[in-house]
Amino acid sequence: MPDALGVFAFLEQSQWWTPEKMRAFQAQNLRELTQHARATTRYGQDHCADFGDARTPFDWAAWARQPILTREDVATRYADFLSNRPPAGHGPFSEVRSSGSTGHPVRVRTTRLVNDMARAANWRAHRWAGIDWGQTLFGVMGERPGLEVGAVLGPWGPKSDPQSARGRLVYCPYEEDDTRLLTALRKSRASYLATTPHHAVHLCEVAVAKGIEIRLDTVMARGATVTDAVRQQLAAVFGARVFEQYSSKEGGVMAHPCPEGGGYHVASDCLLMEIVDDAGQPVAEGVEGRVVITPFGSTAMPLIRYDQGDRAVQGGGCTCGRGLGHIHSLAGRTRSFLRHVTGEERRITFDDVAFYRLLGAGQIQVAQVGPTEYEIRYTRHDWGVVPNPDAFLQQARPQFFDDVAIRLKAVDRAALNASGKWRDTVVEWS
Ligand SMILES: [Zn+2]
Incomplete structure (x- = not known):
């Protein structure tokens, strides 16, 4: 084999x-x-x-x-x-x-x-995207006992590729404290950051709030769909493009x-x-x-x-x-489907970046908190325009069932799960 x-x-x-x-x-x-x-x-x-x-x-x-x-x-x-x-x-x-x-x-x-x-299909796509295996990759991943953030896991490109030197893969667990993570990321001088889109945007928010300046060539995003809002935030804060898999x-x-x-x-x-x-x-x-x-x-x-x-x-x-x-x-x-008490299903999506600009949001999650009650949670992001939550609600409303109540709730941070995701929709009643 x-x-x-x-x-x-x-x-x-x-x-x-x-x-x-x-x-x-x-x-x-x-x-x-x-x-x-x-x-x-x-x-x-x-x-x-x-x-x-x-x-x-x-x-x-x-x-x-x-x-x-x-x-x-x-x-x-x-x-x-x-x-x-x-x-x-x-x-x-x-x-x-x-x-x-x-x-x-x-x-x-x-x-x-x-x-x-x-691994091989990923390497092939790296070639398509002009990714350089000689650069440092900061990889956020599941916890590996005994390893500290910043530990070098060795080279990450294909071993025998004659076209490039082999760069370092630097380890970081999803559970790492945000400030420690960003400090280690900066110190590593990585060109590439690999994580979920939700986590990458979360890091943007923390970097802006704490005034930590990070420049990256590319964010390698996995595990969830990359929307235009994600692309724009990563470009604005890290100067990074997105490599999607x-x-x-x-x-x-x-x-x-x-x-x-x-x-x-x-x-x-x-x-x-x-x-x-x-x-x-x-x-x-x-x-x-x-x-x-x-x-x-x-x-x-x-x-x-x-x-x-x-x-x-x-x-x-x-x-x-x-x-x-x-x-x-x-x-x-x-999973973006929400189910009404009558059994009817609707797909809720905020893929259009206009929603984020209207709300002044970095990330959005829709929670069904009661049979006919919904909470739209969002982290804040400055898009350089004055947010207009009423207009947001007006434009979001048609996606929801007619008889439900919707409220907006700004949160300090996205409650990411153990695999670095903030689910688009959650059901919190039974
Ligand atoms: Zn093609």
């Missing part, structure tokens, strides 16, 4: 395949993964169709009839999805937990191969912005990503749907048509010449 470097060398080539060649490569991977699931998992035995071998054309219509797995399925029937014979060459295997933003925390058994594919613990690194054509390229050589409607059928170009993934390396626990809980808009192909899948935009996470 190739290691991350081997996968990287492969991905550098495969991105230029024709869409037809990519499709054939995907078909072969899907055949092998479903075969493996049928032979080694309870779920596969009962639910996976047989897609034959390379001598017959792949039946994509039958593929679209494969059931879609929800996070709830995987959370409640973990053992059914577990392979009793994962390929030793794909190991070691490890348990990952993805944060339960939809109310269904998911535990998944993942492979070294998925991890290596994720769409990733999950279950699926690895799934998509990155195209450096030339706009939109995002799917890592189609690492996973199949389908954008589907409620019936599980592929949507047309420009249409928003659910993100359903099948990671080719998920052999310890095959995830076959797994609904990631996110939404994206189907792309129409790109002019850059890459044969990778294409999506126009990430439409945010389904």
Whole structure:
């Protein structure tokens, strides 16, 4: 089995395949993964169709009839999805937990191969974005016992890349005190900061409040959608651009912005990503749907048509010449849906930066605090214009149900969770 470097060398080539060649490569991977699931998992035995071998054309219509797995399925029937014979060459295997933003925390058994594919796909996108592996990267991550903020975790670029020296990766846990974090960030002279968009904006707010000046080349944002409001705040305070990656613990690194054509390229050589409607059928170009993934390396626990809980808009192909899948935009996470007592659902979004300017907000969270009561919480940000909360409420109102009460509440800081996120919507009554 190739290691991350081997996968990287492969991905550098495969991105230029024709869409037809990519499709054939995907078909072969899907055949092998479903075969493996049928032979080694309870779920596969009962639910996976047989897609034959390379001598017959792949039946994509039958593929679209494969059931879609929800996070709830995987959370409640973990053992059914577990392979009793994962390929030793794909190991070691490890348990990952993805944060339960939809109310269904998911535990998944993942492979070294998925991890290596994720690293390699990320390196490929670094190249697209002109990221320099010789520079220092300040990485905010889950706590590692025994390590202090500022500890050097070693180089972070691909080991054998002759084109660059290898820069330092500096460690910092999400739980670190803000001032200590910013001091360490400054001291590290890092060009790059890797964290969630919510956490990065929070750091902007603290830096401004405490008068700590930080200049960064790029914020590498992961774990949530990057809105224009986020982009503008990071540019204004840190002078930084945003490098966006769409990733999950279950699926690895799934998509990155195209450096030339706009939109995002799917890592189609690492996973199949389908954008589907409620019936599980592929949507047309420009249409928003659910993100359903099948990671080719998920052999310890095959995830076959797994609904990631996110939404994206189907792309129409790109002019850059890459044969990778294409999506126009990430439409945010389904957790932005709020449910009325009658069962009706609405999606609440404040993606438009105009909302932030009107409210004088840095970040916004909508909390349902009673059956018909909502609180819009926000941190403050000076956009250089006088805030107008009444106008904000007037423009936000149509997104909400008619019979609910909405109040605004400025907060001193976003209450980030352990993975550095401030959920767009929360329900705080039962
Ligand atoms: Zn492109």
